[in-house]
Amino acid sequence: MTEAPPDRRRAGISILSKLLAMLLGVSLLSALVAGIVGYRNGTDSLRAAAIERMIEVRESRAREIEAYMDSLRHTIILDSRGIAAQAIPELHDAFRELDEEPVPASEQAAVRDYYEQTFVPELEGRQGGEADVGALLPTSDAAWHLQASYTAADPDWDVRLATNDAGDGSAWSAANAKYHDFFRETVEQKGYEDILLLDDEGNVVYSAYKGVDLGTNVLTGPHSGGALQDVFEQAERATSVDTMAISDLERYTPSEGRPTLFAASPVGSGGQASGVLVYQVPMDEIDGIMTSGGAWEKTGLGRTGETYLVGPDHLMRSVSRGLLEDPEEYRDQVVANGTPRETADRQVAVTGSVLLQPVESFAVDESLRGRSGTGVSTDYRGHETLGAWMPLDIPGLQWVLVAELDTSEAFEPVRDFTRNLLISVAVLVLLVSLASLLLAQVFVRPVRHLVSGVREVAAGNLDARVAATSRDEFGELAGAFNEMARSLRTKADLLDEQQGEYERLLHTLMPEAVARRYQDGEETIAESHSDVTVVYAEIVGLDDLTRDMSSDEELETVNLLVRGFDEAAERLGVEKVRTLRSGYLASCGLVVPRVDSARRSVEFVREMQRVVAAFDAQHDAALRLRAGLDTGTVTSGLVGRQNVVYDLWGDAVNLAFSLPRANDRPGVFVSAAVHDRLRDQYSFREAGTVESGTGGSSTGPEPVWELEEDSRG
Structure with a gap:
């Protein structure tokens, strides 16, 4: 045999190396270009989405606070034309009568004791420091009489609000008994801190809560020179009774130094003002709007976002989220950012940042200049935030609104996207390198x-x-x-x-779409679906019927019923989820979204009843159907790894399982959501309640409605 000639290939770069280098070069260049383009487009889109979210939050809060102020204006103007116009002249005359009566020493002592033992200690505890009792005492005889009969009579604000007549026989008490019910109901319904009536001389001739400002004069009395005097003078100067004067927040001594906002409107008829109606607006309403009742995350502010108001003095006009959630951490942060320690301690003590927390930021400066905008800046805690700011359109107030979210959270999707992109590119390069080596070795042979x-x-x-x-x-x-x-x-x-x-x-x-994904290799398949109607039906009496049957006979009986149910489901567009021995779980609107999923489900259950009735007639049985229907959001997917099962879960499923438990009798029981959709198409009757909720935590009773047997769609 002739030996093979020796290998005479010249030394150099092999075809394998050349092919490998070419494949790697092309793949690396492609991955690099795709990564750069994807990074730029992706990060720009995610940043724009974060900014747009903050703009939406800002605009939403601005609309709410401006709408509240506009509603306040309409309410006070309307009330100033009505009963207030009747009350002020009578209260003024009665006030003058009291001012002409000498003040007994017993009344003076009672009032002084109230100030020294109750009001002043509470005032000092609230605002710190010492208060001069002498400077706060009434300066008119009428004020002494009124505060002795009402203010000092009981330290409980609610008791004073409920008192119509102190029983002193005065004309003022008679007038108070005549008009107080209206103003008390207004205070209770609207949640105002107080309602005041001032005559044209500046005397507080009426107070709903009968505080220490009752009977005082806002121009010359112990509480003059503040926001209440300002709104009184503005209302007095108004050329029309259809006017509201509003003050910025200011600490009001009669309210124990709490930040207070006054709204005032002139009272009178025929163009002649007889006094001024004043609403003492509660901060709880403003804070409730700015904090969304504490539901920051549900309103798009995530874990670190907040909206707040700032006045022209750069002090907050609403409460800080950080102060409410973690006062100690809040104190450390604002102190580290320059807020005086005593100011921070005061905020924690009173659980309030209004008129205490300074806010020096680019966002506030721009808003106070009348400019709206968005951007990244440092907030009052020293955090870098993504913010959206704007001045508010509230006549009489120079407030600005700031919506902020820490950049660590706002741009978290950007960081996640960047990290995932880098990992994907690295994995792609590795896979291409391995594939290139393998292909080069294979194809050169x-x-x-x-x-x-x-x-x-x-x-x-x-x-x-x-x-x-x-x-x-x-x-x-x-x-x-x-x-x-x-x-x-x-x-x-x-x-x-x-x-x-x-x-x-x-x-x-499982549904065809889920089966296709499972066949394509997906292991974790779960999807959320909204507006899905869930049907859970139980066959009542099946145990008694099959007790003496063999296994084969029992299975044949169950299959006969299930086949009927399946045919009805296919005919009505209802998707079967799974079958239990005596139960049947189905849904409508899950695989194919349907606007009439609730109606189809009701018709399906009625078809199931017909199937059961036909079975009873054919086999001389006494089976009945008990079903529950609920509409809501559900999650469907594959459960398990070795033994995969398609299942459906969620609050709507849980409630559908629970509804039949409202009664022991057979029937079709629906939730409030299904009832509200179909009550014009079918007849229902109340069937009790069931406890709703998941994870062992009840969220309260859920009303249950039963479809009447003679109901027609």
Whole structure:
């Protein structure tokens, strides 16, 4: 045998190396270009989305606070035209009568004791420091009389609000008894801190809560010179009774130094003002709007976002989220950012940042200049935030609104996207490198004699064969190829049969779309669906019917019923989820969204009742159906890894399971959501309540309605 000639290839770069270098170069360049383009487009889109979210929050809060102020204006103007115009002249005359009566020493002592023992200690505890009792005492005889009869009579504000007549026999008490019910109901319904009536001389001739400002004069009395005097003078100067004057927040001594906002409107008729109606507006309403009642995350502010108001003095006009959620951490943060320690301590002590917390930021400066905008800046806690700011359109107030979210949270999607992109590119480069090496090694080998056979097999001709003409590795490869082709033919035939059976069985266990994803290799499949109607039906009496049956007879009975249910479900567009021995779980609107999912589900249950009735008639049985229906958001997906089961879960499923428990009798029971949708199409009757909620936590009773048997759609 002649020996093979020696390998005389010249030294140099091999084809394998060249092919490998080419593939790696192209793949790396492609990954780099795709990564850069994807990074720029993705990060820009995510940043824009974060900014847009803050703008939406800002605009929403601005509309709410401006609407509240506008509602306040309409309310006070309307009230100033009505009963207030009747009350002020009578209260003024009665006030003058009291001012002409000497003040007994007993009344003076009672009032002084109230100030020294009750009001001043509370005032000092609230605002710190010491208060001069003498400077706070009434300065008119009428004020002494009124505060002795009402203010000092009981330290409980609610008791004073409920008092119509102190029983002193005065004309003022008679007038108070005549008009107080109206103003008390207004205070209780609107939640005002107080309602004051001032005559044209500035005397507080009426107070709903009968505080220490009752009977005082806002121009010359112990509480003059503040916001109440300002709004009184503005209202007095108004040329029309259809006017509201409003003050900025200011600490009001009669309210124990709490920040107070006054709204005032002139009272009178025929163009002649007889006094002023004043509402003492509660901060709780403003704070409730700015904090959304504490539901920051539900309103788009995440874990760190907040909205707050700031006045022209750069002090807050609403409460800080950080102070409410974690006062100690809040104190450390604002102190570290320059807020005086005593100011921070005061905020924690009173659980309020209004008129205490300074806010020096670019956002506030721009808003006070009348400019709206968005951007990244440092807030009053020293945090870098993404903010949206704007001046508010409230006549008489120079307030600005700031919506902020820490950049660590606002741009978290950007960081996640960047990290995922880098990981994806790195994995792609690794996979391409491995694939390039493998492909280069495979394709440079002399396997041309196998190409034709491979192409035939690739074209679907599994009967193709390759002649094994050599005894080396390529000969073995050819033999193996032939064996593979024969094996592929055998296995292909088996696989075709098994695949058909597998797909048929799979489609009976789960919806077609889920089955397709599962076949494509997805292991974790879960989807949330809204506006889905869930049906859970139980066959009552099945245990008694099948108790003496064999297993085969019992299975045949159950299958007969289930086949009827399945046919009805397919006919009405209802998707079967799973079948229990005596229960049937289905949904409508899950796979195919349907606007009439609730109606279809009711019709499906009625068809199920007909199936059961037909079965009873045919087999002389006494089966009945008890079903529950609820509409809401559900989650569907595959549960388990070794034994995969398609299932449905969520509050709507839980409630559908619970509804039949409202009564022991058979019937069709629906939730309030289904009842509200179909009450114009079907007849229902109340059937009790069930406890709703998940995870063992009840959220309260859920009303249950029963579909009447003679109901018609």
